[in-house]
Amino acid sequence: MSAGSVSYKRHRFPSELIAHAVWLYFRFPLSFRLIEEMLLERGIVVSYETVRRWSLKFGVAFARSLRRKAARPGDIWHLDEVRVVIHGRPHWLWRAVDQDGYVLDEILQTRRNTKAARRLLTRLLKKQGIRPARLVTDKLGSYGAARRKLRLTVRHLSHKGLNNRAENSHLPLRKRERVMQKFRSPGGCQRFVSVFSAVRNLFVPPHSIDNALSRHIHRIRAFVQWNNATALTA
Incomplete structure (x- = not known):
């Protein structure tokens, strides 16, 4: 800039x-x-x-x-979603990180289904401009269904124990959510996490x-x- x-x-x-x-x-x-x-x-x-x-x-x-x-991201994508309650209504923050823990993308959605998983993958492929060498997710079936709909032939590992990288990436945001006494609106949450993750990506080794x-x-x-x-x- x-x-x-x-x-x-x-x-x-x-x-x-x-x-x-x-x-x-x-x-x-x-x-x-x-x-x-x-x-x-x-x-x-x-x-x-x-x-x-x-x-x-x-x-x-x-x-x-x-x-x-930003530096070129890694080629192993860990995908996960976390529940965020805004004004009593549950939302899901879908997040992708690489093998170094850098946040690749995140999107707040109201659903936890194949359509939501597909939207995350579509955004990732467009933004990153490359296909990953491997996808790592938990046991949620929506990831596999979204991968098949997009005809991604990359290797997909689906096991909760392998996805600690993505699950741990939620912890800093959870801490901020407590300090902020929860998010006030879906748009405000999306704006905050986009800046928060960019700054964290830069300063956290x-x-x-x-x-x-x-x-x-x-x-x-x-x-x-x-x-x-x-x-x-x-």
């Missing part, structure tokens, strides 16, 4: 502060009020409502830029990194990419 594609005009606070507040919100399980308090400790008086507006305005644009610069120095280098590079995405560097 170039400096011209994100505009901080008509905002009285500097762009560095706005981007930092948005990063805090999507990177850590913090409420808007806690971020307000953290900034106040630094002598910066910003209301929690202002932080909320910043997150809504800039979060999606930042995430879009991060995805354009892949599972293949297993030493402190490599993790440190990974995070330094992540901050450089974040600064580019938020138009803080030329």
Whole structure:
């Protein structure tokens, strides 16, 4: 993202502060009020409502830029779905991650059936531009049915014990859901998870990194990419 594609005009606070507040919100399980308090400790008086507006305005644009610069994903796709209750009505958040734990795509739907699974797979194939070497799912029959409808000839492993990668990817979102006291609307949930996952993909080291120095280098590079995405560097 170039400096011209994100505009901080008509905002009285500097762009560095706005981007930092948005990063805090999507990177850590913090409420808007806690971020307000953290900034106040630094002598910066910003209301929690202002932080909320910043997150809504800039979060999606930042995430879009991060995805354009994202590294090539792995070729093993783990698919899973998790139940999300919004205003008393159950929804299902369908998610795909690769073998390194990076979120490839996620979509909130009201159904847990073949049509919903097919929609996830169709989006994945379109966005990734490639077919996976292998699909890994739990025992839900909708995945196999969707694969057959799309005539995917890739190997499909269906076993609950093999799909821990996808199931574990739900845990950070569950923690955020508790902090936020549940999602207010399906659209709000979809917008949040799209930004949340893009930021998490950038800053959380892949599972293949297993030493402190490599993790440190990974995070330094992540901050450089974040600064580019938020138009803080030329």
